[in-house]
Amino acid sequence: MFGLRASSVLLLIILLVSFLGFLFTVPQIFKTVEKTPSFEVDQTLIKVLIKTDERLDRVLRIMNIGDKTLDFSVEQSSTISDILTVQEKSFSLKSGQAKNLQVSFSSRNGSTEYLPDVYAGKLFVKAG
Numbered sequence: 001m002f003g004l005r006a007s008s009v010l011l012l013i014i015l016l017v018s019f020l021g022f023l024f025t026v027p028q029i030f031k032t033v034e035k036t037p038s039f040e041v042d043q044t045l046i047k048v049l050i051k052t053d054e055r056l057d058r059v060l061r062i063m064n065i066g067d068k069t070l071d072f073s074v075e076q077s078s079t080i081s082d083i084l085t086v087q088e089k090s091f092s093l094k095s096g097q098a099k100n101l102q103v104s105f106s107s108r109n110g111s112t113e114y115l116p117d118v119y120a121g122k123l124f125v126k127a128g
Contacts, residue, residue, distance in 0.1 A: 038066030039093075039127050046123075048105045050083075052113070055106040062125060063098040070127040074101065080121030082109045 042061040050056055064070050073090045087102040103123065107114050 039064050039070060039072075039125075041125055046103075050105055050107045052107055052116075055104055057102055057104050060101045060103060060123075060125075061098055062093070062101055064093040064095055064127075067095050069094045072099075073124075073126050075124045075126075077121040077124075080119055080123075082112065083107070083114055083119055084121070084123070086123070 040063045042063075043058075046058055046060075048056050048058065062072065069092055071090070071092050074086050075089070076084050076086065083105055085104045085106070087104075088099075091099060093099055
């Protein structure tokens with residue numbers, strides 16, 4: 001008989017914990033969720049090998065997969081700002097539209113020539 005009571009108490013504790021868990025998750029259901037803009041970029045990593053006095057162009061395809069027009073801005077990190085040039089730093093895309101964005105890499109910026117090395121940085125594509 002004691003075994004029956006212990007299992008009943010255990011079952012009651014499990015039900016109580018489940019109910020308390022439900023109480024703490026219910027308010028989260030009613031919170032507004034901020035939706036992030038829906039777009040895709042076809043490349044997440046770009047590797048280039050540039051020789052002295054050489055320039056290479058690459059194309060990123062950016063597509064608006066959301067249901068409204070998005071305004072885009074493109075920025076590069078300061079670590080690569082002298083060797084990377086972005087064709088268009090701001091533009092808009094309607095729902096379903098895509099854009100081929102040209103980015104250019106150069107071993108020379110004006111009178112400054114960059115020595116052979118590994119230069120890492122980030123290109124930020126933001127939409128709002």
